[in-house]
Amino acid sequence: MIETRLIDGKAFAETLRARIASDVTAFHAATGVKPGLAVVLVGEDPASSVYVRNKGRQTLEAGMASFEHKLPAETSQDEVLALIATLNADSSVHGILVQLPLPGHIDAQAVLATIDPAKDVDGFHVVNAGRLAVGLEALVPCTPLGCVMLLKDTLGSLAGLEAVVVGRSNIVGKPLAQLLLREDCTVTIAHSRTRDLPGVCRRADILIGAVGRPEMIRGDWIKPGATVIDVGINRITGADGKNRLVGDVAFEEAQGIAGAITPVPGGVGPMTIACLLANTLTAARRLVG
Numbered sequence: 001m002i003e004t005r006l007i008d009g010k011a012f013a014e015t016l017r018a019r020i021a022s023d024v025t026a027f028h029a030a031t032g033v034k035p036g037l038a039v040v041l042v043g044e045d046p047a048s049s050v051y052v053r054n055k056g057r058q059t060l061e062a063g064m065a066s067f068e069h070k071l072p073a074e075t076s077q078d079e080v081l082a083l084i085a086t087l088n089a090d091s092s093v094h095g096i097l098v099q100l101p102l103p104g105h106i107d108a109q110a111v112l113a114t115i116d117p118a119k120d121v122d123g124f125h126v127v128n129a130g131r132l133a134v135g136l137e138a139l140v141p142c143t144p145l146g147c148v149m150l151l152k153d154t155l156g157s158l159a160g161l162e163a164v165v166v167g168r169s170n171i172v173g174k175p176l177a178q179l180l181l182r183e184d185c186t187v188t189i190a191h192s193r194t195r196d197l198p199g200v201c202r203r204a205d206i207l208i209g210a211v212g213r214p215e216m217i218r219g220d221w222i223k224p225g226a227t228v229i230d231v232g233i234n235r236i237t238g239a240d241g242k243n244r245l246v247g248d249v250a251f252e253e254a255q256g257i258a259g260a261i262t263p264v265p266g267g268v269g270p271m272t273i274a275c276l277l278a279n280t281l282t283a284a285r286r287l288v289g
């Protein structure tokens, strides 16, 4: 039986954030500029509020300036666009992020399209998505970037490996497939219409769950020894009536089959904010340098 290794994203993210903090100190000493991150939250979604609070705290801990803009749920799209125009023009702001999801009356794509691509630290602007797709320097979405960092730390070179990404979102699935292609993986994006999904998953040396469906990927979908990255964060009520967080992969079933796996929580999640800080420093270097 295979001994399944746990990929500790929480510890990796802590080390990364410490390195970013020391790079921020050096950048500030060299330029006199403190990188600044502006986060826009519309409404009071409880999970989003927690993520935004954590982003603000970790931005300050890394020695950067944090600008939080919390707007009521009924804010109009025009008001959000006006705020973004102000942030685009503000030289103390090097990174701009609009927390998703937005309330239903706001067109997220229209909002994301107005962020200056040079300040788009989420990497969601079509200019950054396009630059990533054609192999140019780009700001890259944080969760996929974190996944690839964990994979390279676990496996070294990814070249030639068969990667299956289950999920085709603009935030995770599509950019992650581009990043894996850049690492010379053979990449498949699978989704709800994929035929024989278990069989497709069983081909994977690297299996990524990014569908947002609790424990959908079963243990017997995993090729023995494969590295499994679980991007899902699903809140479920267990048989005992208690709420808990599970991923897209049936974690217990993966034990003894996967070579390595990220837990939920404590796997990919913490990497998202660490990579956001890395992107903010990258954006500041490009804007100031």
Ligand SMILES: Nc1nc2c(c(=O)[nH]1)N[C@@H](CN(C=O)c1ccc(C(=O)N[C@@H](CCC(=O)O)C(=O)O)cc1)CN2
Binding pocket: 047, 051, 097, 098, 099, 100, 101, 122, 142, 143, 233, 245, 264, 265, 266, 267, 268, 269, 270, 271, 272, 273
């Ligand atoms: N503008 C953006 N919106 C959203 C993004 C994003 O990258 N940019 N990603 C997610 C939410 N997110 C950050 O915004 C995020 C999600 C999860 C975590 C995290 O650390 N998760 C912990 C568990 C936390 C919990 O108990 O809920 C973990 O997995 O260990 C950080 C950031 C959607 N929106």
Ligand SMILES: [Mg+2]
Binding pocket: 102, 103, 104, 105, 106, 107, 108
């Ligand atoms: Mg909408």
